[in-house]
Amino acid sequence: MLLRHTTDKVKERKALTVNPAKTCQPIGAMYAALGIHGCLPHSHGSQGCCSYHRSALTKHYKEPVMASTSSFTEGSSVFGGQANLMTAIENIFAIYEPEIIAVHSTCLSETIGDDLGQIVAKARDEGKVPFGKHIIQASTPSYVGSHVTGYANMLEGIVRYFPEKTDEKKRQINLLAGWVEPSDMRELKRLAGLLKVKSVLLPDTSDVLDTPMTGSYEMYPKGGTTIPDMISMGDSMKTIGLGDWGTRKAAVMLDNKCKVPFEIVDIPVGLRATDRFIQALAKAGKVSIPDSLTDERGRLVDVITDMHQYLYGKRVAIYGDPDNIIPLIEFLTDMDMKPVYIVSGTPGKNFDKRIEEILSERVPEAKYKNGPQADMLLMHQWIKQEPVDLIIGNTYGKYISRDENIPFVRMGFPILDRVGHSYFPTVGYMGGIRILEKILGAIMDYQDATSPEESFELTM
């Protein structure tokens, strides 16, 4: 057994987290910053954090992930990290020549009390920022929130800096992406294109973390939201934020700063969340929904009806980030599956409320928890008490899946042992079909592997 010490005896814990269902803020900040063009993320702290974050993102994407660090030592930890950051800024612009440096803090620099805004301002005053180059910053202490919080904070940092309000409104919509894959970013742009709505997507990691092999390396790949686009966001008609946890802060900031009104919808995972997204975008862009999209939707519903017998009543355990798993849970219940166990390490009061709304009628027996100690050990213990038919979550679920012999679908961050997430979206109607394909594949492979020979089916 891989997790041989896990038992079904759930004990209330106040202090110990075992097998977390979250990680820390800076990695989210790093990911968000990679979605703007010509940007080098910078980790203000000791170099271990930066190394870990780059490694985790690299393993998930199998792509270069560049970021620099302030490389704190004992001295900087005692006297503050200002000198380190000043040196870093000079060196980065001289050696790596980015357009933008996106600085985020770490537990260390936060605990010391470094004020990033003040240090960056000083760097500007002292002429350490070359003409036409930019530094943005976000405070990302990991003892608050989770990696999702860090993503939200960097997004807020970006819109605090770039968008400008002029007298000329632009007929365009801001799309603030929650934490989704490059494939999803690409799909969001395609969907907006089908609607013929002009949009600015921020951030945009497509063509950054899914770059083609060409035989030459580009430190700043062609993707990422550009500076002119980000500036123009201040003149947009409206902002649509995808996911409360990931985008609300930035949407509010943009509203306060440039008076761009906003609406927050779920990340369009599954049928109804995609419906809401499409309707919101159509309404904001004052366009009608084209037949091609209606057809895509119809295809998704068609697959569900075709394969309903394999889905109905199946018990599912899910762990991941609120913005991603809330619409997924809704999608599962729409297909008559039963998400019975749900954990997310990411805190936030809204979580219980949203899950309650979705599940109270259809799956009253569901157990769910988020925030501190809402970890994978707890979920595994619930599974030990009463098993499930399917587990959905990041790669770490494979240990439970193997021990308990339960089908497993990889979704979320990080996925360290499979490819595909960078290239095939899970958002939109077509993304819904991909999720279905994966779920059905797992469930049906299990049936094929375990059914008695006489009932081994050719057609399913």
Next chain:
Amino acid sequence: MVKKKEYINGLPDPTPLKEEILARYPRKVAKKRDKSMVINDPDADQEIQANIRTIPGIITQRGCTYAGCKGVVLGPTRDIINLVHGPIGCSFYAWLTRRNQTRPAEGEDNFMTYAFSTDMQDENIVFGGEAKLKEAIREAYEMFAPKAIGIFSTCPVGLIGDDVHSVARDMKAELGINIFGFSCEGYRGVSQSAGHHIANNQVFKNVVGNNDRPRKGKFQVNLLGEYNIGGDTFEIERLFEEAGIELLSTFSGNSTIESMEYSHTADLNMVMCHRSINYIAEMMEEKYGIPWIKVNFIGAESTAKSLKKIADYFGDAELTAKVDAICEREMAKVNAVKEAVKPKVEGKLAMMFVGGSRAHHYQDLFGELGIRVVSAGYEFAHRDDYEGRKVIPNIKIDADTRNIEDLVVSKDEAHFRDDLVAKKDSLEKSGYKFKDYEGMMPEMKKNSLVIDDVNHWETEKLIEFYKPDVFCAGIKEKYVVQKYGVPLKQLHSYDYGGPYAAFEGAINFYKEMQRMLDTKIWKLVDTPWKHEPEIVGSMTIEA
């Protein structure tokens, strides 16, 4: 770029490369990096700058002290709960990410698949985290009843004044199991290396010598600094077992805390990764009189040499005969594969920048295949790993090194092995070498470029200059290098392959090099229409 034919008369002079690299740097950076890049001359006594802090802003390979302590040294030990005291991330990233394999017996403890953290929150940072840490230890004990718990401090811990050592003492008294702490906050040193030292100290203080288990074998040894990445330790264990050598404990691949407790009953310590573990070897010699030798099980010939050196130490005819027989048998298998692979890869160029010993050890494997190493360096080694232990007395102790406790070890009269000291003396007289690490540079070719703590800019320039056939480094470098069309072999994680240690491992590595160097995929990178003139067709769709 250097053309391949220039390699016929040795390696090309990389002076222009070095100059080009330095030219890009701001003055202060250039001055510092200059001393960390040495154009090698194995016949001269050259000094390289190593183990100094990375310059802020530089994109480095290095990690932190915590990573070296928890991740590297203690991570591979299965029956201890490694509790990370800090915010969640540090624990999350060290969760199962180092591929240390382990083989617990049925029913035996194995906590390596778990991540334990106090997941510090805002209020713990403001009001202190000791109470939460104590509570977490209680909860861990209640749920898992481990034999031992190690507490690992991450960056904020020292700053907010949490004393993990006093918590450990209190909880040890309360629960009656072995509990000890590590002050391995990430910023304590310039790299992982500081964490190795801290781990060595605490394991030596709190574990080694706790159990005077009676002798089990005629020849009792420990293997230090072998972490069982990809199953390397298993390969070595098998050889020892066949030869009749009792491997008491490996620090720390496939290990248990219990085995470390009686490791002081060994007759000999073998040091594999000198950088990460020489401290324990030294301390065990001082306290117990156990001598140590440097071994290397990466490379078939090095493995044979190391095995023979162990046999020579014991001077037992039966053991020597067994070792000789094993080497002969295994070398025959190895040579058969080598003969098949070598013609396909001979003369290719490699470079490697990794760790604190592998950038050296793996040169043996490449050498066996006739692959030339044009440039190499460590990520977190010290001068002695480059220049040999002879320079240790001359290494300047800077503030970063002074941070780390240097344990004062005294002789343990009850356990001290005067017999081993006498044995060592007499063997030394006949030319047998103890503590014999000569470092990487004397073994590298003239004009090879040795670089400590290589960074991203230097990596780019190295690739342009040498156009290597294979580049060895870690995950952060992997896809950068491969975008250039140069295959990268990870020497931390082995790209989820291995084992590469000992004879079987060498065979695996040869085959891996054949796979990587023999592929045609890189030729398919360019499109077939790359050089065709652009045609503006008449059948294009109007937008």
